[in-house]
Amino acid sequence: MLHVRGRRADGYHDLETWMQKLDLCDDITLQLRPDTAITLICSDRALPADRSNLAWKAAELFFAASTRGKGSGVNIQLAKRIPAAAGLGGGSSDAGTVLLGLNSLFEREFSEQELLKMALLLGADVPFFTTEMDAVLATGVGEVMQQVPSLAGNYFLLINPGFPVSTRWVFENFALTTGQKNSRLTGFQKNSGGSLSLAAMANDLELITIEKYPELAEIKKTLLTAGAKAALMSGSGPTVFGVFPDSSTDHARMHGLAETLRRKYGERVFVTRAQDGASPSGKAPGFDPGIRRFESFRPSQFER
Numbered sequence: 001m002l003h004v005r006g007r008r009a010d011g012y013h014d015l016e017t018w019m020q021k022l023d024l025c026d027d028i029t030l031q032l033r034p035d036t037a038i039t040l041i042c043s044d045r046a047l048p049a050d051r052s053n054l055a056w057k058a059a060e061l062f063f064a065a066s067t068r069g070k071g072s073g074v075n076i077q078l079a080k081r082i083p084a085a086a087g088l089g090g091g092s093s094d095a096g097t098v099l100l101g102l103n104s105l106f107e108r109e110f111s112e113q114e115l116l117k118m119a120l121l122l123g124a125d126v127p128f129f130t131t132e133m134d135a136v137l138a139t140g141v142g143e144v145m146q147q148v149p150s151l152a153g154n155y156f157l158l159i160n161p162g163f164p165v166s167t168r169w170v171f172e173n174f175a176l177t178t179g180q181k182n183s184r185l186t187g188f189q190k191n192s193g194g195s196l197s198l199a200a201m202a203n204d205l206e207l208i209t210i211e212k213y214p215e216l217a218e219i220k221k222t223l224l225t226a227g228a229k230a231a232l233m234s235g236s237g238p239t240v241f242g243v244f245p246d247s248s249t250d251h252a253r254m255h256g257l258a259e260t261l262r263r264k265y266g267e268r269v270f271v272t273r274a275q276d277g278a279s280p281s282g283k284a285p286g287f288d289p290g291i292r293r294f295e296s297f298r299p300s301q302f303e304r
Contacts, residue, residue: 059074088239
């Protein structure tokens with residue numbers, strides 16, 4: 001779910017969003033250096049391998065704040081699987097993972113709260129990837145997160161049509177009505193079974209992207225016709241996903257559909273599952289409904 005409630009004075013938008021981590025991931029290798037240099041090697045040559053890359057920015061921010069890392073640098077190797085500019089949070093997850101990885105290499109110098117504050121400087125989605133939570137309802141610009149149960153037991157079929165969509169362009173073309181829009185969170189409250197309603201899924205940005213790229217509507221229709229419990233564009237797009245229950249019948253139907261779609265979209269079709277309990281720290285899974293909030297900060301606040 002992605003609901004845009006209004007534009008803020010700082011130019012950002014107030015959001016309500018339901019985010020779920022998936023098993024689809026990039027691979028990141030960090031190797032500390034005896035000098036202060038940062039290097040980045042990326043398997044996708046179309047992506048920048050300099051300080052304009054969020055993974056590089058995350059390392060730069062970490063070292064600017066770190067005492068234990070003073071005088072050190074890092075070599076980053078990034079093997080991409082998540083498509084770029086696809087509305088899947090690939091760059092955000094890379095940045096969050098670099099922060100977690102460096103913090104681990106320096107014996108957890110920073111608390112989770114401090115990492116969350118760093119992450120927010122890199123982007124509204126990055127904090128989610130510095131927490132151990134698998135699924136959240138987020139408000140504000142995405143920085144106020146309440147843990148909700150993971151959609152465990154479901155497969156996700158993702159189709160990326162192969163063209164990038166600029167998040168900035170989508171928001172600039174999103175016509176906000178005057179005043180604040182009503183909250184949609186009521187329809188997403190947990191029922192007695194502790195799960196969220198897939199029937200209430202919605203994305204305010206979908207109409208903007210589909211108007212320019214009607215192919216996305218056809219992909220949604222294909223997924224729903226094939227038996228997906230729900231289908232939606234992810235984020236600002238253009239990736240569309242379908243949710244399929246983990247049953248033998250639905251599993252076979254989904255994999256058959258995936259093979260059919262790969263004839264048209266090739267390797268941009270992904271079959272993945274909802275993440276449930278796995279985390280970089282190895283912490284045992286658990287449900288903590290607490291709300292986490294953090295504010296923006298300057299790196300100097302972490303100087304020792």
